Amino acid sequence: QQPVQSPQAVILREGEDAVINCSSSKALYSVHWYRQKHGEAPVFLMILLKGGEQMRHEKISASFNEKKQQSSLYLTASQLSYSGTYFCGTPRAHDYKLSFGAGTTVTVRA
Amino acid sequence: NAGVTQTPKFRILKIGQSMTLQCAQDMNHNYMYWYRQDPGMGLKLIYYSVGAGITDKGEVPNGYNVSRSTTEDFPLRLELAAPSQTSVYFCASSLTPTEAFFGQGTRLTVV
Numbered sequence: 001q002q003p004v005q006s007p008q009a010v011i012l013r014e015g016e017d018a019v020i021n022c023s024s025s026k027a028l029y030s031v032h033w034y035r036q037k038h039g040e041a042p043v044f045l046m047i048l049l050k051g052g053e054q055m056r057h058e059k060i061s062a063s064f065n066e067k068k069q070q071s072s073l074y075l076t077a078s079q080l081s082y083s084g085t086y087f088c089g090t091p092r093a094h095d096y097k098l099s100f101g102a103g104t105t106v107t108v109r110a
Numbered sequence: 111n112a113g114v115t116q117t118p119k120f121r122i123l124k125i126g127q128s129m130t131l132q133c134a135q136d137m138n139h140n141y142m143y144w145y146r147q148d149p150g151m152g153l154k155l156i157y158y159s160v161g162a163g164i165t166d167k168g169e170v171p172n173g174y175n176v177s178r179s180t181t182e183d184f185p186l187r188l189e190l191a192a193p194s195q196t197s198v199y200f201c202a203s204s205l206t207p208t209e210a211f212f213g214q215g216t217r218l219t220v221v
Contacts, residue, residue, distance in 0.1 A: 002152075002169065032210070041200060041212035042153070087153060089210070095160055096141050098202075098210060099169065102152035 001026060003090045005101035012078045012108045020104045022088030023070035031064055031071040032089035032098070042087060045073075078108045112136045116201050116213035123191040123220045131186040131216050133201030139211075141204045142184040144168075144176065146197040147215075153200065159184055191220045 003024045010018050022031060030049045034042040046055040048064035048071055055062050059076045075082055085103040092099075117132045135142065140161045145153040145168075155168030159178040173195060175187040184203075188195060196219050204210040 034210075041214050044209040044211070047208055095166070096204070096206075097155070097158055097166070097168065098141075098143055098204075099155055100145075100153040 114213035135203040139203035
């Protein structure tokens with residue numbers, strides 16, 4: 001079952017912050033985050049594991065709340081290069097079937 | 111480093127034609143995936159494989175078939191192309207439940 005992402009889209013000015021949420025109706029054992037630039041393939045940002053630490057990629061960080069079955073991606077002091085569509089992926093524990101949310105499109109303007 | 115290689119990059123098919131999208135990875139990854147991405151939409155899982163000889167359906171398998179005879183290759187077969195299969199197809203692979211590497215995609219148009 002695919003995770004649910006919110007919001008669908010967000011527009012930021014450089015330097016502003018944003019939060020993207022990813023939730024699942026089923027228990028999660030890990031959450032992946034990817035970013036896709038227009039016309040390109042998705043690129044891995046980070047993985048959050050059960051009981052693991054909060055991860056960071058540049059000024060992008062993420063957290064994983066196992067009890068709430070959700071993860072949040074934090075874009076801090078956004079840069080123009082952060083524009084793109086962000087996807088969360090939730091692999092199934094026993095066979096790693098990797099499903100993705102519908103994506104959140106982030107537009108950062110100067 | 112080649113990573114995940116998809117061929118062709120672009121293809122136009124007529125309704126009812128068949129074709130195979132090729133995907134090869136040189137990282138000795140066990141897990142391979144096929145996704146489709148419609149314009150402005152997310153990634154939908156078509157089929158996946160946890161190793162040679164093992165495949166399973168994803169969320170949208172109808173109209174597609176796969177095989178995994180080797181660790182390296184995971185071709186996706188479209189038997190009777192329909193306009194609804196117009197999409198960008200991505201193949202991905204991963205070693206374990208960690209980072210998935212994506213190919214550059216195949217843009218398919220069915221007319």
